[in-house]
Amino acid sequence: MKKHKGGHPGNHAEHAEHAVTISGLSKSFGTDATRFWALANIDLTVAPRTFTAIMGPSGSGKTTLLNCLLGLDKPDTGAIRIGGTDITALDEAGLAEMRRSHVGVVFQSYNLIPSLSVADNISLPLRLAGRPIDMRRVRELADTVGVGATLDRRPAQLSGGQQQRVAFARALVTDPELIVADEPTGALDTASSDVVLGLLRSIVSDLGQRVLLVTHDPRAAAVADRVLFLRDGRWHGELRGAAEGRIAAALADLGRRS
Numbered sequence: 001m002k003k004h005k006g007g008h009p010g011n012h013a014e015h016a017e018h019a020v021t022i023s024g025l026s027k028s029f030g031t032d033a034t035r036f037w038a039l040a041n042i043d044l045t046v047a048p049r050t051f052t053a054i055m056g057p058s059g060s061g062k063t064t065l066l067n068c069l070l071g072l073d074k075p076d077t078g079a080i081r082i083g084g085t086d087i088t089a090l091d092e093a094g095l096a097e098m099r100r101s102h103v104g105v106v107f108q109s110y111n112l113i114p115s116l117s118v119a120d121n122i123s124l125p126l127r128l129a130g131r132p133i134d135m136r137r138v139r140e141l142a143d144t145v146g147v148g149a150t151l152d153r154r155p156a157q158l159s160g161g162q163q164q165r166v167a168f169a170r171a172l173v174t175d176p177e178l179i180v181a182d183e184p185t186g187a188l189d190t191a192s193s194d195v196v197l198g199l200l201r202s203i204v205s206d207l208g209q210r211v212l213l214v215t216h217d218p219r220a221a222a223v224a225d226r227v228l229f230l231r232d233g234r235w236h237g238e239l240r241g242a243a244e245g246r247i248a249a250a251l252a253d254l255g256r257r258s
């Protein structure tokens with residue numbers, strides 16, 4: 001991946017001082033009689049320039065954790081600090097601004113707007129945030145993720161892998177504190193997955209971003225610096241620099257014990 005030239009407002013020097021931190025996060029569903037704790041006293045620190053994968057069996061709380069991080073679910077207790085702000089204290093307008101400008105999200109389904117060109121999809125978060133659109137930066141980012149030649153096309157004219165790269169450029173355009181990737185390779189074939197995983201790695205190593213990846217795929221998790229395992233709403237161990245086979249074995253073991 002090409003490094004973009006930087007020089008745009010808000011690059012990572014100023015983000016580096018703030019880790020993204022979650023402390024004492026709990027989230028329950030139901031009423032007193034039927035209360036179910038989807039997350040129970042979770043702590044997490046995502047340091048600058050780190051790539052963290054989260055894995056766990058179905059129902060372990062991964063989506064709930066992401067929803068809390070994105071301000072879509074309100075935690076029962078705990079703090080979530082992004083860019084020096086505890087987002088659990090924000091009102092709806094503050095949460096919307098946080099989602100627009102401070103966290104970039106990439107989903108399994110690329111969620112591009114079909115009627116907009118690639119360039120307009122990439123710049124959409126800036127438009128929504130009422131920020132000036134720097135076309136040079138949009139072009140640089142498109143080059144960085146390898147879709148620089150497709151800026152005038154519509155998403156339907158791109159392959160799945162190319163659409164996911166556009167989604168990454170869109171996630172990066174506001175220079176957020178955190179990139180959250182929720183099963184970003186789930187809909188892709190192996191070759192396109194490899195490109196997207198390489199891109200995730202480069203976003204951390206070359207662009208200095210911090211990435212949180214939620215995945216069921218040990219092959220994807222193996223690209224991360226560390227893999228955290230979630231079960232029944234609690235952490236159950238972590239692996240650092242582990243290969244795919246070791247991650248798969250740990251996940252299978254976790255499933256057997258739940």
Ligand SMILES: Nc1ncnc2c1ncn2[C@@H]1O[C@H](COP(=O)(O)OP(=O)(O)OP(=O)(O)O)[C@@H](O)[C@H]1O
Binds near residue numbers: 038059063
């Ligand atoms: N809105 C809700 N109301 C009630 N229970 C919920 C709600 N959302 C999630 N849960 C429960 O919380 C637990 C954690 O769910 P969550 O979706 O976070 O798991 P997950 O790890 O993302 O699972 P999967 O891998 O299947 O997506 C599950 O038992 C789920 O049934």
